[in-house]
Amino acid sequence: MSTRDLVLTALFAAIIVALGLLPPITLGFIPVPITAQSLGVMMAGVVLGARRGAIAVLIVLALVAAGQPVLSGGRGGLAIFASPSAGFLIGWIFAAFVTGYLSERLVNHQQSGLVQGVSFFLAAVIGCIAVLYAFGITYLATAGGMGFQKAFVGSMAFIPGDVIKAFVAALLGRAVMVGYPLLPARA
Amino acid sequence: MDIRFEGAGVSFGARVALEPLTLGISGKRIGVIGLNGSGKTTFARLINGLTKPSVGRVTVNGRDMADEKAAAPDVGFIFQSPQNQIILPIVRDDIAFGLKRRGFTKTEIEAKVDGVLARFGAQALADRRAHELSGGELQVAALCSVLATGPSILILDEPTNQLDLKNRALVEKIITGLPESAIVITHDLDLVADFERVLLFHEGRLAADAPAAEAIARYREIAA
Amino acid sequence: MQSLYVEGNSAMHRLSPRVKLLSLAIFSVVLFISTDIALLSIAMLLAAVVYGIVGLPLRDALRRLRPVFLTIAVVAFFNLIFNPWHDAVVTLLRLTTLMLLAAAVTATTTITQFIDEVTALARPLERTGWVQPDDIGLSLGLVLRFVPEVIDRYQAIREAHRARGLKVRPTTVLAPLIILTLRDADNIAAAIDARRIRRHVS
Numbered sequence: 001m002s003t004r005d006l007v008l009t010a011l012f013a014a015i016i017v018a019l020g021l022l023p024p025i026t027l028g029f030i031p032v033p034i035t036a037q038s039l040g041v042m043m044a045g046v047v048l049g050a051r052r053g054a055i056a057v058l059i060v061l062a063l064v065a066a067g068q069p070v071l072s073g074g075r076g077g078l079a080i081f082a083s084p085s086a087g088f089l090i091g092w093i094f095a096a097f098v099t100g101y102l103s104e105r106l107v108n109h110q111q112s113g114l115v116q117g118v119s120f121f122l123a124a125v126i127g128c129i130a131v132l133y134a135f136g137i138t139y140l141a142t143a144g145g146m147g148f149q150k151a152f153v154g155s156m157a158f159i160p161g162d163v164i165k166a167f168v169a170a171l172l173g174r175a176v177m178v179g180y181p182l183l184p185a186r187a
Numbered sequence: 188m189d190i191r192f193e194g195a196g197v198s199f200g201a202r203v204a205l206e207p208l209t210l211g212i213s214g215k216r217i218g219v220i221g222l223n224g225s226g227k228t229t230f231a232r233l234i235n236g237l238t239k240p241s242v243g244r245v246t247v248n249g250r251d252m253a254d255e256k257a258a259a260p261d262v263g264f265i266f267q268s269p270q271n272q273i274i275l276p277i278v279r280d281d282i283a284f285g286l287k288r289r290g291f292t293k294t295e296i297e298a299k300v301d302g303v304l305a306r307f308g309a310q311a312l313a314d315r316r317a318h319e320l321s322g323g324e325l326q327v328a329a330l331c332s333v334l335a336t337g338p339s340i341l342i343l344d345e346p347t348n349q350l351d352l353k354n355r356a357l358v359e360k361i362i363t364g365l366p367e368s369a370i371v372i373t374h375d376l377d378l379v380a381d382f383e384r385v386l387l388f389h390e391g392r393l394a395a396d397a398p399a400a401e402a403i404a405r406y407r408e409i410a411a
Numbered sequence: 412m413q414s415l416y417v418e419g420n421s422a423m424h425r426l427s428p429r430v431k432l433l434s435l436a437i438f439s440v441v442l443f444i445s446t447d448i449a450l451l452s453i454a455m456l457l458a459a460v461v462y463g464i465v466g467l468p469l470r471d472a473l474r475r476l477r478p479v480f481l482t483i484a485v486v487a488f489f490n491l492i493f494n495p496w497h498d499a500v501v502t503l504l505r506l507t508t509l510m511l512l513a514a515a516v517t518a519t520t521t522i523t524q525f526i527d528e529v530t531a532l533a534r535p536l537e538r539t540g541w542v543q544p545d546d547i548g549l550s551l552g553l554v555l556r557f558v559p560e561v562i563d564r565y566q567a568i569r570e571a572h573r574a575r576g577l578k579v580r581p582t583t584v585l586a587p588l589i590i591l592t593l594r595d596a597d598n599i600a601a602a603i604d605a606r607r608i609r610r611h612v613s
Contacts (some may be wrong), residue, residue: 003600003609006546010553011561011592011599017554018561025581036581047589059550066525066551067415067517075478077415078435082509083479084486084502143443144486145502151494168581175586180593187587237605243577264605270560271598284552285606318559333606340501 001055008182009052013059016040020072027164037072039165041092042128045099046120046173049183053100057092064089084146087139091132099127103173104183107163113174120173124166129159188368189213189341190234196242205227207243208393212370216401218379219372220406221337221388227372230388231342234370235262247340262339263367271323273317273332277403281317282332289336295379303331307361323354330361347378376403415475417518419466428524429531431516438512442505448497453595458511473556475518512580526551543609553599561592 017035027034045053061069069076071089080089102123107116133155141151177183189211191212196207205226221227232238233245236252245252247261249332266272275281282300291299304310309327320328333341343362347355359378362369371379380383385402387395387409395405423431445451462472483506490499526548535546568587572579603609 001546003604004596006550007596007600008593008604010550011557011596013554014557014561015589015592017558018565024564025579025584027581034581036585039581043589059554063551063554064584066522067520068522069413069415073478078513079476079479079510079517082506082513083482084506089562104452145490145494145498146486147494150489154489162545171582172586175582176589177585179590182593235605237601251430266602268598271595272602274549274556274599274603276555280552285608327428
């Protein structure tokens with residue numbers, strides 16, 4: 001991995017950590033503040049692409065495992081991975097990867113802003129919702145002992161919030177691409 | 188030091204950053220001046236191997252800087268942004284990190300860290316967090332990190348650019364007292380005003396190679 | 412950013428990090444294989460003892476576990492209602508035991524020890540060229556180094572918003588935050604490469 005890529009992933013991991021430490025940000029169109037850390041994971045894929053995005057998330061989880069309270073709410077330590085919801089955490093790695101992969105494939109500079117935005121939205125939904133929830137629900141159902149049906153139903157409540165985040169991620173992805181395009185990943 | 192440029196030039200695609208250059212550099216203090224984009228930073232980065240020549244060759248003390256296997260840190264490099272050079276949270280750890288995997292024991296590393304800090308009277312910085320340091324303190328810490336591995340040549344790329352007056356004076360004093368050979372790239376002409384040799388770059392070419400007063404005068408002509 | 416490590420000299424502190432981490436891994440596997448409620452109950456009590464000797468005051472010790480235990484308890488509650496009670500209790504005991512052991516390891520292992528262990532673990536992979544073990548410590552160190560800078564930058568962007576009477580919104584704040592932070596990557600990478608900190612790098 002080039003030094004530049006290593007630094008990019010570490011800096012993005014720092015952004016994800018910072019987003020966990022900062023207070024939630026309010027969206028304009030609904031009066032609900034969003035905790036931005038999971039948005040940060042979406043952005044890792046959207047901005048850095050598959051490999052670097054996944055590694056950025058991996059670095060964050062490594063910090064959690066090393067005993068740093070970097071998850072939103074000041075959570076951290078190895079005990080976090082004993083939670084039934086740990087699948088959503090490990091799933092972040094794959095979610096960022098898939099979001100990044102789709103972002104790399106679907107988006108290019110020739111497209112209009114609208115097309116880029118829609119592509120990023122799709123990438124975020126497929127990666128950071130579909131794939132993420134697959135991991136999260138599977139772990140909840142098996143290690144958490146809930147069974148797939150209950151685990152699935154129990155997790156659905158969080159989907160609307162994540163769809164809104166995916167929308168924000170799409171807008172942000174477009175804005176960042178204009179200012180500092182990193183896709184497609186340079187060798 | 189013995190630095191040789193043998194027809195060394197750099198192009199990025201169609202853009203020529205540095206025209207092929209042939210010259211030798213030795214001595215204790217060399218100044219490098221020129222407008223932004225004149226090629227002076229490219230020139231400096233060829234010396235420490237950060238940039239590889241598109242044509243020709245650069246050797247430092249007999250070693251070809253383009254050769255990855257041979258390239259060893261004979262040449263230290265200080266950048267202009269104080270914050271972006273210290274890469275670990277605590278200064279002591281940052282200095283020690285550069286000494287890793289060179290076959291030193293833990294005790295030897297600690298001794299080297301303390302030793303290099305003592306050179307600048309900066310022992311107080313050892314356990315400080317980089318985030319809390321001023322620009323000048325960060326540049327001193329960066330100097331310690333770079334000098335800990337014992338390079339004989341130090342390149343400083345606009346070291347005072349982002350510093351206030353007090354910190355600028357501090358860095359100037361440090362440069363004057365360095366036993367290592369120093370190549371100083373700068374817009375701050377006072378820094379190099381008494382150097383025995385100053386190189387002036389303009390549009391990718393060497394426009395002057397002379398004692399400070401003459402090179403600076405030529406620079407003023409060009410810049411006018 | 413405070414670490415979760417707790418200063419002390421308990422038996423857990425004196426165990427080597429490698430032993431603790433390996434034991435945790437092995438116990439995790441054993442816990443997931445076991446379905447005997449009696450055995451798991453004993454395991455949980457022992458885990459509680461292990462966590463207890465770490466040296467945290469009771470209130471802090473419990474507060475640390477609250478987020479994880481809350482989730483375990485809620486899930487256990489639902490399991491008890493909808494699923495066979497045996498499985499629900501097994502899951503509850505199993506995850507709680509794991510939580511206690513993991514928390515004990517975290518509280519008695521410094522981040523440096525953790526990084527050193529993971530780096531040593533990755534050392535055999537160095538030859539494959541897949542991962543550079545020393546990059547692990549470098550990456551984690553870089554994050555800890557620059558998180559405060561990212562936060563400062565965020566505050567600066569927010570203040571700039573206020574000065575111009577703009578509302579703070581994700582799109583107007585996070586985009587500059589990401590762009591400005593990532594723009595530093597080239598300079599930081601140059602400084603790292605100039606110091607020849609990484610081997611086998613193009």
